[in-house]
Amino acid sequence: MKVAGGDTIVPSTAQELADELRRCDASGLRVLLMGGGTLQGLGNPPKACDVTISTAKLNATIEYDPRDLTIAVGAGMTLRTLANTLAKNGQFVPIDAPHPDRATVGGTLAAGWIGPRRATYGRPRDYLIGTTAALADGTLSSAGGMVVKNVTGYDVSKLFVGSLGTLGALVRVNLKAIPSPQTMRVAIAALPEATRQRALNHIASLSIEPACALFVSGFHRDIDGTDGIDGRLFLLYEGSQAVVDRATRELRSALGAAGVPGTTILDQNAQRTYQRTLDACTSTIAQRSITLRSYGLPDNAFMRHATLETLAQELKLSLDAILDARTGDVVARFVARDAETMPYAVADLVDGARERLSNLTVIAGDPALRIAIDAWGPPPPSFEKLRALKERFDPRGTLAPGRLVGGI
Amino acid sequence: MPPGLAASLIDAIGPDAVKTEPEDLAVYGYDADTAEAEHLPDAAVIPRDARQVCAVVRIAREHGLPIVPRGAGTGLCGGTVPVNGGVVITFNRMNRILELDVANRRARVQPGLINLDLSRATATHGLFYAPDPSSQKASTIGGNVGTNAGGPHCLSYGTTTNHVLGLEFVDETGELIRTSIDDPGYDLTGALVGSEGTLGVITSVDVRLMRLPESVRVCVGAFETVEAACETVSAIIGAGIVATALEIIDKVMVEAIEANYHAGYPTGAGSVLLVEVAGHTEEMNHNESAIADIARKNGALSWTTARDAAEREALWAARKGAAGAVGRIAPNYYIQDACVPRTRLPQALHAIDEIARDHRLVVGNVFHAGDGNLHPLLMFDRREVRQIQAVVDAGTEILRTCIDMGGTISGEHGIGYEKRETLSMVYSTADLATMGRIRDVLDPARRFNPNKIFPTGAICGEVTSSVA
Numbered sequence: 001m002k003v004a005g006g007d008t009i010v011p012s013t014a015q016e017l018a019d020e021l022r023r024c025d026a027s028g029l030r031v032l033l034m035g036g037g038t039l040q041g042l043g044n045p046p047k048a049c050d051v052t053i054s055t056a057k058l059n060a061t062i063e064y065d066p067r068d069l070t071i072a073v074g075a076g077m078t079l080r081t082l083a084n085t086l087a088k089n090g091q092f093v094p095i096d097a098p099h100p101d102r103a104t105v106g107g108t109l110a111a112g113w114i115g116p117r118r119a120t121y122g123r124p125r126d127y128l129i130g131t132t133a134a135l136a137d138g139t140l141s142s143a144g145g146m147v148v149k150n151v152t153g154y155d156v157s158k159l160f161v162g163s164l165g166t167l168g169a170l171v172r173v174n175l176k177a178i179p180s181p182q183t184m185r186v187a188i189a190a191l192p193e194a195t196r197q198r199a200l201n202h203i204a205s206l207s208i209e210p211a212c213a214l215f216v217s218g219f220h221r222d223i224d225g226t227d228g229i230d231g232r233l234f235l236l237y238e239g240s241q242a243v244v245d246r247a248t249r250e251l252r253s254a255l256g257a258a259g260v261p262g263t264t265i266l267d268q269n270a271q272r273t274y275q276r277t278l279d280a281c282t283s284t285i286a287q288r289s290i291t292l293r294s295y296g297l298p299d300n301a302f303m304r305h306a307t308l309e310t311l312a313q314e315l316k317l318s319l320d321a322i323l324d325a326r327t328g329d330v331v332a333r334f335v336a337r338d339a340e341t342m343p344y345a346v347a348d349l350v351d352g353a354r355e356r357l358s359n360l361t362v363i364a365g366d367p368a369l370r371i372a373i374d375a376w377g378p379p380p381p382s383f384e385k386l387r388a389l390k391e392r393f394d395p396r397g398t399l400a401p402g403r404l405v406g407g408i
Numbered sequence: 409m410p411p412g413l414a415a416s417l418i419d420a421i422g423p424d425a426v427k428t429e430p431e432d433l434a435v436y437g438y439d440a441d442t443a444e445a446e447h448l449p450d451a452a453v454i455p456r457d458a459r460q461v462c463a464v465v466r467i468a469r470e471h472g473l474p475i476v477p478r479g480a481g482t483g484l485c486g487g488t489v490p491v492n493g494g495v496v497i498t499f500n501r502m503n504r505i506l507e508l509d510v511a512n513r514r515a516r517v518q519p520g521l522i523n524l525d526l527s528r529a530t531a532t533h534g535l536f537y538a539p540d541p542s543s544q545k546a547s548t549i550g551g552n553v554g555t556n557a558g559g560p561h562c563l564s565y566g567t568t569t570n571h572v573l574g575l576e577f578v579d580e581t582g583e584l585i586r587t588s589i590d591d592p593g594y595d596l597t598g599a600l601v602g603s604e605g606t607l608g609v610i611t612s613v614d615v616r617l618m619r620l621p622e623s624v625r626v627c628v629g630a631f632e633t634v635e636a637a638c639e640t641v642s643a644i645i646g647a648g649i650v651a652t653a654l655e656i657i658d659k660v661m662v663e664a665i666e667a668n669y670h671a672g673y674p675t676g677a678g679s680v681l682l683v684e685v686a687g688h689t690e691e692m693n694h695n696e697s698a699i700a701d702i703a704r705k706n707g708a709l710s711w712t713t714a715r716d717a718a719e720r721e722a723l724w725a726a727r728k729g730a731a732g733a734v735g736r737i738a739p740n741y742y743i744q745d746a747c748v749p750r751t752r753l754p755q756a757l758h759a760i761d762e763i764a765r766d767h768r769l770v771v772g773n774v775f776h777a778g779d780g781n782l783h784p785l786l787m788f789d790r791r792e793v794r795q796i797q798a799v800v801d802a803g804t805e806i807l808r809t810c811i812d813m814g815g816t817i818s819g820e821h822g823i824g825y826e827k828r829e830t831l832s833m834v835y836s837t838a839d840l841a842t843m844g845r846i847r848d849v850l851d852p853a854r855r856f857n858p859n860k861i862f863p864t865g866a867i868c869g870e871v872t873s874s875v876a
Contacts, residue, residue, distance in 0.1 A: 043592075067642055068749040068780075090648045112592075123589070125598060126570040141842040142835070147747040149567055149781045149819035151556045151602050152834050153861055154843045158569075158598025167594060179648035207622060208688060242690035295590045299511040328512070361592060380591035385579070388849040389594055405592040 008034070008052040014074075014132060014140060014171035017053060021169065022138025024051050025398045031136075032400050033165035035076060035107020038099045041282060041291075041364040042111055043164050044375045047402035055106055058171055061085055063146060069177045070129065070146050075106025075170040082175075091177040094121035098282045100275070106170035112162030115278060116212035117236070119326035121178070124161070130174030131157040133167075136394040140171070148176050159389065165400045166408055167393045181211075181238035186266040186273050187251055189233045191215070195259045196231065200302075200325065202254035203233070208247035209326070210235040214277060215305075218320030219333070222280035223273070233260075236274050277322060281331045282364040288342050290349065290365035290373075291333040294357050298328040307356050308332045315345050315352070331363070347372055354378075379406035409450045410471045417451055417495075420463040425501075427452040436496045439483040440543075441826060443740075443790060449476065449490040456501050458576060458584055458611035465609060466582035468495045474858045477605040479519065479551020482543040484743055485824030487555065487604050492858050497609060499550055505529055506612060513617045514573060519550020519610050523557075526615070535617040538565035541820065542728040550610050556602030558820030560727065563778035564652040564686075565618065567820065569601040574614035577607075580851050584611065599846060604822050605857040607850040621686035624652075625696045626720040629708040630677035634658050634773065635754045637681040640706040641777040642751065644683070647702060649695050653684040654778030658757075660737065661730055661772040661785070668733035671726030672719060674710050681708075681777070682727060684720075730774045731785065737770060738787030742799045744806055748815030750780040759809045760784045767798040781819035782810070808833065823861045832863045840866045 011017035024031050029050040055076030063072040066089035073082060079100035086092050096115025097108045114123050130144025143156035160170055191199055203213065214234040216223060235251065237244045252263055266273055282291065294304050305323045312319035312334055320333040334349055336342040350373045353360050362375035383406050390408045409428060417426040427433060428451045436452045437445025450473060455461045468475045474494030481488060490496050499520030507516040510533045517526060523544040526537040540559035541547055547557070558567045574588035575597055587597045600607055631637040637656045644651060657665065657673065657680045666675050673680050681703070685695045696713060703711050714720040734741045748756045757773060764771035770787040786802055788795040807817045807830055817830050832840065840862065847854070
């Protein structure tokens with residue numbers, strides 16, 4: 001996907017990056033900050049971009065003593081490198097995002113990306129213990145530190161979460177790590193329509209909760225390559241072997257009682273299969289698809305899913321969806337039969353969805369499709385404060401103008 | 409008091425909600441850290457709802473007065489003391505759970521709700537509110553949000569900020585604004601947590617509730633030295649065991665605690681380690697024996713597991729009441745709060761010991777070892793002027809030492825009034841200026857809790873009461 005505009009600069013140090021920002025800011029050049037570019041489809045494309053500044057070379061481990069369970073890395077480190085670095089010591093940071101080979105730690109945090117396992121482990125923001133950011137005027141500013149409890153002034157780091165490069169550039173990220181679970185297991189079960197409600201009720205009462213519980217419809221090619229099943233349950237279990245084994249027994253018996261035909265267990269490929277569900281969230285089909293994410297409470301997720309299904313039928317679009325039973329997220333990819341239809345349907349689709357549901361964000365789609373719609377919808381009640389923060393941090397509007405909610 | 413203030417407040421929120429007599433105001437000059445009420449507010453108000461808080465903020469603004477929100481006054485750094493006078497807003501009447509959503513495991517609560525009351529109210533639904541500062545029997549959710557309060561269970565569950573899903577606050581103009589961590593854009597919720605009342609007045613909090621664990625074990629071991637207990641903590645973490653709490657109590661403190669509470673801590677040893685693990689039964693059985701092995705390998709003199717809930721609760725009650733037992737050692741104590749990377753704990757403790765000795769002070773330690781969060785208690789007698797200065801000097805030296813070890817000056821108590829001059833030991837002028845930008849946006853007149861957190865001159869233009 002072509003996302004960047006103008007020259008691309010790849011600074012080698014945080015100071016260099018800050019200097020480039022200062023230079024651009026002083027000369028009125030608009031800057032797009034770029035990590036791995038995997039979430040450029042989230043939010044609005046920037047209104048203008050003269051220079052792209054990449055964090056690709058800020059990818060080193062800065063501080064890591066495994067016994068402290070904390071790590072500081074350059075914001076441009078990929079999620080895969082972070083995971084591999086920590087895995088050598090049996091540790092991890094639960095940041096679930098698409099395409100970890102390219103996605104960067106800084107970019108994922110700045111995008112405010114959140115994944116299904118947050119129901120169990122919390123959000124990426126909950127692991128963020130400190131940052132250094134380069135502000136638009138070239139100031140390098142740090143907050144937090146390398147300790148896991150810290151109440152020293154404002155938690156400035158949090159403001160950069162969800163800022164999408166409009167407030168400053170994260171250059172260093174300090175994270176809290178936790179011990180990796182001993183075992184990871186995926187259970188997949190086809191849920192024929194008639195068994196669905198009963199199965200979900202049973203699952204809600206299990207004594208061992210899965211690390212994530214997804215109901216997937218469509219996305220066949222993206223996730224499991226199977227066809228012809230219209231809905232399936234996707235559960236991830238993590239923990240000690242004994243606990244995961246007990247969870248599996250309980251699950252099989254619950255699903256059996258609900259009349260679900262069979263359950264597939266994956267141990268070897270659990271991580272890879274789980275990653276495919278994450279990748280699916282932002283996967284696009286040329287100029288034929290647009291993906292929305294609906295935020296809400298878990299207990300009305302199925303209602304929102306049904307609403308989006310009805311909308312897809314009305315607009316003669318097909319729908320791939322991942323419903324997260326524990327967090328309430330519904331990721332919905334609407335697909336048109338051909339590339340000619342979608343540009344006409346996309347505005348009706350987004351407007352129609354917003355008439356029926358609040359808090360919907362466009363998270364993936366071809367830039368040509370996204371140009372016609374507002375990715376965010378109505379701004380939140382705190383919008384005036386957000387706008388004023390932008391004004392105070394980036395008074396010249398240097399950083400990714402228009403990329404964030406309400407045209408920030 | 410500025411003319412017309414009392415009348416405006418009474419007119420807006422009723423006579424029973426406004427206090428202006430010096431004898432009524434004296435109590436608002438203190439927190440748990442303050443010895444004498446040197447600073448009194450011009451007025452204290454006890455609003456019933458968010459709308460009344462808005463009215464108070466507008467009135468204070470019209471009179472050009474500071475606004476100081478206050479929870480239960482259990483703070484340990486002078487954070488709620490009205491050092492510039494003004495209007496103290498207290499939340500005794502805003503102490504309800506507004507909504508309890510069991511299915512979605514969340515609750516909307518008023519800021520004056522007492523921390524422990526939330527977990528008590530949700531227990532019947534198999535849920536609990538995880539942050540549990542030692543003050544939880546008295547401290548409020550709003551106050552906890554203000555200081556991003558921690559507690560022994562942060563190790564596994566995180567601090568207050570990890571459990572706040574959204575807030576409602578009154579801004580500097582007196583408008584109510586609601587935030588959610590699901591809102592698009594900058595994480596304003598996250599920036600407000602831990603801002604110690606300097607960015608707005610919080611009027612409701614959306615909290616995350618967690619499922620009560622299936623099984624809980626609490627073990628206690630005695631060690632020859634504090635270092636041995638620290639090594640055990642490192643080894644437990646190194647083995648990848650997720651404990652829900654890892655607390656160390658040194659000899660000085662364990663003797664005082666046992667004499668006071670008879671909770672079952674082993675006395676006579678150099679230190680005691682308290683370990684809690686929680687989760688599914690199979691995992692607990694395994695973790696319990698693995699931890700016991702680690703403890704023995706690290707020289708545990710004894711190692712026992714609490715037999716039942718009553719024994720567990722007794723151990724925890726005594727641990728959380730540790731500061732209350734200090735009266736057996738000295739008439740006064742000063743509790744410091746600092747954090748170091750976990751591996752630096754033994755050196756930090758050694759340094760604290762030396763600093764105390766240099767200043768001829770008795771020091772006791774009771775701390776969240778798993779988090780590297782230290783709480784040295786410096787014992788003294790307020791009637792001896794030399795000792796007061798010694799405590800102040802020793803406290804600052806301890807903070808300096810922790811910073812030099814890569815740590816910081818507050819893990820969970822906050823900066824407040826007491827530590828504000830030390831904040832520049834942690835952050836550069838540029839770092840503080842960035843925080844100032846946030847203040848510029850949310851509190852441009854520096855009306856909310858002025859003269860807190862930031863060193864003098866770091867953030868200019870704070871409001872002072874006309875009479876204070």
